[in-house]
Amino acid sequence: MRVQTEEWQSFVPGVRMYKGKMTLFWNGEELYDYENGDWLVYSEEERETWQVVIFLPGVEVIPDRTFWKCDNLETVIMSDTVERIEKSAFKGCKSLTFVQLSRNLEYIAEMVFYRCVSLTSMFIPPSCREIREKAFFCCEKLIIFSVPQHTEIGRNVFVRTALLEASPFFSGMYENYEEVNDWVKNGLLQGDEYALHRACSSFHPLDEVIFEIVRRQGLQAFKKPDSIGITPVEYLEHNPFADVD
Template identity: 40%
Template sequence: MRVATVDGLVTLFYDGSKEPYNEELHHEFQDEWYNRLNSKYEEWNLSEECRNYWNERQSWEQVIIEEGVKEIPDSSFLSCLNIKRVVFANTVIRIGTSAFVHCQSLVYIRWSASIEFIGRQAFFYCNLSSVFIPPRCTTVESCAFVGNKNLAIFSTPLETELGYNVIGHTKLLNDSPFELDSDGHTADNAAINEWLKNINNDDKYSLHRTCASHQPLKEVIFSVIDKKGLGAFKEKNGIGISPSRYLKENPYCDLRELEIIQDYVMKMMGEI
C-alpha cells in the first residue's frame, strides 16, 4: 500500500499486499472510546501503535483499488470516517462483510465491472445518494446499504439476489409505497426487493432502464427516443425520478440530457 495526494485528496492505493484493518488495535481504540466518551482524544490511554493506526486511517480521503486485487477483505476500511471516494479496479470480484462500514463521508463509488458479491453491511451507514450495481453481481447481502440516508437511486440487475433489509433507513425506502414501523423496517422484505428490481422495468419506463444501466449508451437511448419521443425525458417513474437524473448520478455516464437531445435533433436532420 502507498499513499499520495490525488485531485487534492489524500489517497490510499490498495494493492492487497497488506491488510489495512488490525482487529487488535481497533478493539483497543474502541474500548478506550467507550470508557472516555467525554474526554479529549489527546488524553486517551492508547498505545503509540494504536494512535498511529487510527490517525493513519482517518487521514485517507480516497481509496483506489489497484489492478490485480480480487477481494476486499472483511472490515478493511471500517470506520475510516473521512473517505469520500472509492475507485475499484475491474479485477475486484468480491467485497467482504463490513468492508466500508461507517465510512460516513463516502459519497462516490466507481464499481468494478467484474463485481459478483457485496457482503453484509459492506456500505453500512455511508453517505451514498445513488448506487448502480454492475450486471455481473449475483449477490448483495443483508444490510449492505443500510443507513445511507440520502440514497434515492438504487439500480440493480433483475438476476441479483438481494438479502434482508438492503436499503433500510434510506430516502428511497422512506419514499417507497411500503408501510414502515417505528424503526423504519417492514416485514415484507421479499416485496421490497421485488419492487427495487422493478422500479424501472415497466415498459413505460424504458428510458429510465436505459439511463440507469451500468454503462448507458447513446445509441440505446436514441432507440428508445425513436419509439417514445423526447418527452420521455420528462416522465418520472414511481418514485418521482426522471431519466436524466440517472444520467447525472451514474459515475459511468459522461452523457447529459441536453447533449443527447442536441445530437438526436442533428441526427433527425441528417447532420450526423
C-alpha cells in the same frame, strides 16, 4: 471523480495528493486486524485524511472492515479485478458519496456499506450474484439503486434508506423485505413510460438505445421523474458506468 483504466498502470501504492484529494492507492495490503481490532500500516489519524481510495489492478478481495470508519472518505474507485467485498468493509464511512464498483464483482457481504449516510446511489454490475443482509442498512440518502434481476438480495438490505421510504411498501414500522427486493429488481422501472430511466440506469448505457427512446418519447422524457422522483438525467449523472454524450 472518475478514473480512466489506462491511467491505472502508472499508479504506485501509497497515499498522496491526486487531483486535489488525499488519495490512497491500495494494492490489497492488510489494513485492519479484525481479530485484535488494530489498525495496521496507517494510524487512525492518517486514515481520517483519506478522501479517495483507488484500487490498483490485482486486488481481488476487500477483507472485513478494511475501510471501516474512514470518516472523510468520499470516493471509492475499484479496479475490475475485485470479486468480493467482505463484511463491514466500508461500515460507517459517513462522507462516502461515490462508489464505482468492479465490473467483475460477484459478492457483497453483510453490512458492507452500513451507515454510509451520505451515499445516494449504487449501480450493481451484472456479475454480482449476491448481496447479503443489511448491506446498505441506514444509508439514509440512498435513493438510486440499480441491480440486475438475477442478483440475490438478502434481508433488510434497504432498511432506513430513502429508497425504502419512497417505496409503496413503507409503513414506518414493518416492511416485507421480499416484496421490497422484488420491487427494486422487477417493479420500480417497469413499463414503456420508464424505458428511458431503465436505459440510463443500466450497467452500460448505449447512445443508440437512448436516442431511439428519445425519438419516440421526445426530449421532455429526460426530465420526467419516475415513481420515486428520479429523472433519466439524474440516473446518467450518477451512473459510474455511463459514457454518454
